[in-house]
Amino acid sequence: MINLVYNEMVKITGKRRLLVVALIIAILITLFTYAQAQQAADNRERFGDVDWRIALEQRIAGWEARLASGGFRGDDGELELRIAQQRYYLDQDVNPAEPGAPTFVRGFVENGISLLLPLMMMIVAADLVSSEHGAGTIKVLLTRSVRRWRILLSKYLALLLSVSFIITLFGLLAAVISGFVFGYQGWDAPVLTGFSTTGGELDTSGVRIAPQWQFILMELGLAWFVSVVVATITFMLSVLVRTTAAVMGIMLACLIAGTILRTMVSSWETAKYLFMVNLELIDYLEDAAPPIEGMSLGFSMLVLLVWGVIALIVSFVSFTRRDVY
Numbered sequence: 467m468i469n470l471v472y473n474e475m476v477k478i479t480g481k482r483r484l485l486v487v488a489l490i491i492a493i494l495i496t497l498f499t500y501a502q503a504q505q506a507a508d509n510r511e512r513f514g515d516v517d518w519r520i521a522l523e524q525r526i527a528g529w530e531a532r533l534a535s536g537g538f539r540g541d542d543g544e545l546e547l548r549i550a551q552q553r554y555y556l557d558q559d560v561n562p563a564e565p566g567a568p569t570f571v572r573g574f575v576e577n578g579i580s581l582l583l584p585l586m587m588m589i590v591a592a593d594l595v596s597s598e599h600g601a602g603t604i605k606v607l608l609t610r611s612v613r614r615w616r617i618l619l620s621k622y623l624a625l626l627l628s629v630s631f632i633i634t635l636f637g638l639l640a641a642v643i644s645g646f647v648f649g650y651q652g653w654d655a656p657v658l659t660g661f662s663t664t665g666g667e668l669d670t671s672g673v674r675i676a677p678q679w680q681f682i683l684m685e686l687g688l689a690w691f692v693s694v695v696v697a698t699i700t701f702m703l704s705v706l707v708r709t710t711a712a713v714m715g716i717m718l719a720c721l722i723a724g725t726i727l728r729t730m731v732s733s734w735e736t737a738k739y740l741f742m743v744n745l746e747l748i749d750y751l752e753d754a755a756p757p758i759e760g761m762s763l764g765f766s767m768l769v770l771l772v773w774g775v776i777a778l779i780v781s782f783v784s785f786t787r788r789d790v791y
Contacts, residue, residue: 569652
């Protein structure tokens with residue numbers, strides 16, 4: 467099995483897929499770091515060095531003005547909870563946007579978990595099996611004196627190693643590149659998590675303080691879990707569909723549909739069982755309101771786990787029983 471996994475990793479690296487993913491991530495991180503640095507410089511030029519408490523109070527005042535004028539397009543209750551949460555930060559004297567590389571990493575992982583990271587996993591997983599059909603090597607592969615399930619398992623294990631490598635690289639590059647611009651301070655800065663709602667009001671009884679490095683590790687762990695599930699579903703499509711372009715098209719449509727559905731499904735309760743609606747697990751750490759009533763971190767993880775297990779079962783059943791021609 468070790469030799470089989472090694473051979474699959476050689477195939478993946480030989481196609482330069484991991485190199486392409488690494489370059490895309492590095493370029494995007496550099497662009498976002500530059501954009502954020504420019505925005506910070508513009509703010510300093512316009513307002514000078516403003517204390518974070520004053521800036522946060524101004525932001526809260528702006529939100530309250532939008533609520534009063536009816537200019538907020540969305541759930542008023544969600545904005546009211548956000549205001550209450552930010553006021554709690556002020557009361558506890560905790561800066562929610564402590565400057566430095568850790569804050570950038572937190573924001574980048576949070577924004578990348580639902581689309582960017584799944585797209586990177588799709589690049590790696592889409593052709594693991596379908597490319598064997600396209601190149602005509604599937605027949606040669608299956609003539610070996612190795613059972614089919616072992617061949618497919620070696621491909622899946624190589625995929626898991628690739629996913630782990632991408633997530634690790636994602637976090638390291640975000641920290642290193644942004645640190646050159648914003649500095650590396652703030653890893654021990656406190657982060658408040660555990661907010662909840664009771665009767666439509668913010669409940670702070672379960673709030674706990676975690677150092678920022680620990681919070682980032684939790685985010686990366688959730689990002690890894692989401693990436694594994696998306697990669698597993700893409701892996702299943704790669705087994706079922708013989709062309710890589712079709713696999714990538716199907717997954718891309720699902721991911722884009724997920725970003726749209728999250729803003730439209732508040733009244734469609736059944737949609738909470740779709741995997742693409744449950745990708746933004748980090749929102750639960752950030753204590754954002756769920757898109758559909760009844761959703762929680764445990765619920766979303768369970769839904770994703772069920773989708774991943776079913777996709778894996780379908781992959782192995784189809785690959786071991788399907789005729790190759």
